[in-house]
Amino acid sequence: MNSLEDIISCWKQFNWEEKLSNGLNKKVKLLEEKIECLKNTREKTSIWKLVLSDGQDVFPVVLKIYKLPLKENHMLEINMYQKAYQIYHEFMPKLYWLEPKVNGNETWMLTECLQPLRGQIKLTPLHLQRIIPTVAKFHALTYEDKFLEHSHLFDDTLPHFDSKEKVKERSKGMKTAKENLELAMKDPNLRELVAPRYKIIKKILKKGPIFFPEILESGQCLIHGDLHIHNICCENANEEGEDWKVSLIDWESAKYYPCWYDLVVLVELLIDFRSDWQQREDEIRSQCVQAYRQEMLKYGITFNEDPLNLLKKAYLQRTLEKKLSSHLEKVLNGGKSNLLKRYLEKIEVWGKELDLY
Missing domain, CATH: 3.30.200 (Phosphorylase Kinase; domain 1)
Incomplete structure (x- = not known):
């Protein structure tokens, strides 16, 4: 040290x-x-x-x-x-x-030395509207063909969604998820939570490891990869004006991925953690997606599918390829997970809505 x-x-x-x-x-x-x-x-x-x-x-x-x-x-x-x-x-x-x-x-x-938003203000859904323009501008710089203009700036350490390593990692995640699902059915602390969705999830996992090609087709770019509130900084967060000077820290998780992965962390996981937001989650989600769509349009970027569905699909893809398995394992090992219940609920509800089963 x-x-x-x-x-x-x-x-x-x-x-x-x-x-x-x-x-x-x-x-x-x-x-x-x-x-x-x-x-x-x-x-x-x-x-x-x-x-x-x-x-x-x-x-x-x-x-x-x-x-x-x-x-x-x-x-x-x-x-x-x-x-x-x-x-x-x-x-x-x-x-x-x-x-x-x-x-x-x-x-x-x-x-x-920048000041993270966390600790400066009590974050509200309205604040996400002030962060999203920066995220969209950042994504637009390397969106799809534009990435080729800057590819020389990145070496082999930059992960790509469809690389051999990520395909292998995704397949391994599927296998581990199936194994942990079986263990959960035998665990008294998990069986009650998992059992109602056990057959559904088993059926869905057979469709992997890529559940939604649409999120790839919707466009890839360099994403931050860990866009939670600890990694978002703003020097004028307490000012009344709507324009925030937003900067991002901790770039260890950057990758060339579908753009919606950043929105999953910024918006959807924040909703998952904030029980006080969940009564309005449909409204909050729709407003954030609409704001992102409008910002991307400023850079000539449009989506062929409903952006709200793309966010949901990216959330399920991310959950099924890795997060479901890791959170099941955490609880199986005696730990706690604040997200597992939400993951299971959304797999069931959005999985049906998006024709996964």
Whole structure:
């Protein structure tokens, strides 16, 4: 694990004070007494909050340390900042400096410190209308053929929905889901919940691993992949104006996927978690989908199928290929899942609505 002394030593060794001063066009100094560790694990990444001063003002900077051996998702995020940053910079924290080969080939990255929405405001459905324009603009940059213009910015670490690896992973997920479904029927804590939908889900799983080719045909692009509220930042969230300056952090889950996968996380999973929204969920869902459709239309992007159905299909595809299995397994191992009941209910209701059974 990295230490405070390690941070200060490397700051001096690599002369980051001068490098950042050049990048910021003003002389800055590290306030050593204000260094704060946000996350520090032996095997994953280490994240620190540094505070710089120019003599008058102070401003925070995030230091993210990627440790060896670098995992694919870490290499992916590094590549997003090294190469893809040139087209995605308006959606990302400002990159101040990226230093490879620190402490035996660790990569240290210094970026702007942005404030996540979580903790700033109590999120309401109306706030999603202020986030969706940024998501649509971000998707439109690499939507379908436009991705080819920028494909040189991405390496082999970028997952593709229809790659051999993802096809294999999806098939494995189907197999595990079937096995966990059988175990759930024998488990006293799960049988009552699973039994009413057991036959339905078994029948549906036989149709996999791709349940809805339509979500592929509706268009793929680079998606964030983990678009929950912790990873959405806004500096003017408390202002009354409708235009938010939205940025996204934590790019480790970026992938070339159907665009609706991001909407599933942003909208549908938020509804699943927010019981206070569920009485109005049809209205909230429809408004968000309509807002996204209208924003995409500004970039000349249309959908051949009802976008509301595309969101539902992406949700079921994502659930059936991975999430159902993992949440069944979590409960089988003695844990709790706040989403399993919702997953099962939606598989039953939307599965029938969308002709899965």
